[in-house]
Amino acid sequence: MLRLKPGHVDVGGVRLGNHLLLAAGILGTTGASLARVLASGAGGVVTKSIGPAPSDGHPGPCVVVLDDGLLNAMGLPNPSSDFVDEITSLKGKPVIVSIFGGTPGEFSEVAAWFADIAAGFELNLSCPHAEGYGAALGSDPEMVEACTRAVTRLGLPTWVKLTPNVADIASCGLAAEKGGAHAVVAINTLKAMRISTGLRMPVLGNRYGGLSGRAIFPVAVRCVYDLYEACSIPVIGCGGVSSADDVLEMMMAGASAVEIGTAVLDDPLVFREISEHLYGTGGEDAASLVGCAHE
Numbered sequence: 001m002l003r004l005k006p007g008h009v010d011v012g013g014v015r016l017g018n019h020l021l022l023a024a025g026i027l028g029t030t031g032a033s034l035a036r037v038l039a040s041g042a043g044g045v046v047t048k049s050i051g052p053a054p055s056d057g058h059p060g061p062c063v064v065v066l067d068d069g070l071l072n073a074m075g076l077p078n079p080s081s082d083f084v085d086e087i088t089s090l091k092g093k094p095v096i097v098s099i100f101g102g103t104p105g106e107f108s109e110v111a112a113w114f115a116d117i118a119a120g121f122e123l124n125l126s127c128p129h130a131e132g133y134g135a136a137l138g139s140d141p142e143m144v145e146a147c148t149r150a151v152t153r154l155g156l157p158t159w160v161k162l163t164p165n166v167a168d169i170a171s172c173g174l175a176a177e178k179g180g181a182h183a184v185v186a187i188n189t190l191k192a193m194r195i196s197t198g199l200r201m202p203v204l205g206n207r208y209g210g211l212s213g214r215a216i217f218p219v220a221v222r223c224v225y226d227l228y229e230a231c232s233i234p235v236i237g238c239g240g241v242s243s244a245d246d247v248l249e250m251m252m253a254g255a256s257a258v259e260i261g262t263a264v265l266d267d268p269l270v271f272r273e274i275s276e277h278l279y280g281t282g283g284e285d286a287a288s289l290v291g292c293a294h295e
């Protein structure tokens with residue numbers, strides 16, 4: 001199999017240990033779990049999304065495990081500004097703080113709390129099931145631009161995580177770029193639902209949730225491909241990645257780095273295992289692969 005040259009990489013203004021990052025939402029709620037994921041071979045980590053006020057999230061059930069994926073409606077539970085203390089010890093490490101807000105001002109307020117600690121920010125403009133947040137803003141390119149600009153003003157690397165639940169993801173990517181984003185991340189979960197035939201009602205407490213895992217990988221590849229065609233800033237792939245070959249495919253579509261989320265639930269050592277297959281001495285420079293499927 002094709003191998004990549006190992007070592008540090010600079011993506012979207014952030015120096016990463018390798019091309020693989022922990023995606024937001026999994027193992028990202030404590031400093032200890034983030035440190036453990038870094039120690040287990042991730043080149044960077046993205047925290048659970050943090051917002052302007054503490055929240056318990058949606059009522060349960062919040063998760064449905066499926067054959068080829070996971071359906072969640074956590075509802076953006078988070079400790080808000082208390083999370084600053086949780087990750088202070090990780091200052092200097094490649095920790096990207098995922099943030100959300102209901103307005104550009106709220107994005108800027110939350111980002112400012114972490115400005116001394118974060119290696120960068122990832123703006124959650126893409127959660128598909130939180131009223132007034134996430135994709136509610138991120139489906140509107142003007143709002144994407146305004147929220148992005150509100151955070152890039154702080155001068156730290158700013159990535160914008162986009163929703164696939166739109167007709168034209170490239171227009172949202174271009175809006176993030178216009179707002180000064182250093183990278184776009186594609187994709188967050190696909191809005192989805194399951195119904196219990198026994199109970200005759202939706203399984204999730206929130207009714208709607210977001211689908212992640214292997215089932216969404218082809219959608220993520222298509223979105224990365226579309227964004228690479230449209231944007232000049234780096235694209236970071238996310239969605240259903242679970243093997244070294246998936247990482248290479250994402251890169252060929254246009255991803256400069258790749259986030260891994262749901263696969264960590266099945267295998268907490270997934271970063272080490274993917275790295276063992278992905279990297280090797282004498283390996284190819286990743287730059288020659290990124291976007292090669294477009295030529």
Ligand code: SIN
Nearest residue numbers: 073074075076077127
């Ligand atoms: C959640 O907390 O509900 C998931 C976050 C997301 O989908 O962005």
